Amino acid sequence: MPSDTVKFTVRTNSELLKKFRYVAEYNARSANRELEVLMKNHVSEFEKDHGKIETE
Numbered sequence: 001m002p003s004d005t006v007k008f009t010v011r012t013n014s015e016l017l018k019k020f021r022y023v024a025e026y027n028a029r030s031a032n033r034e035l036e037v038l039m040k041n042h043v044s045e046f047e048k049d050h051g052k053i054e055t056e
Helices: 014-026 031-050
Strands: none
């Protein structure tokens, strides 16, 4: 695992998680990778509208 990789927990209901895993598998990704792609896309869209987010 790269040194800049961190873990966090997401709480959700079982039906949503099952459906999310289905979508991830359809996209040939793990659920973790699917979530990472969605997060990156969401942040990218936010930055288009609001400017680059500076972290440290």
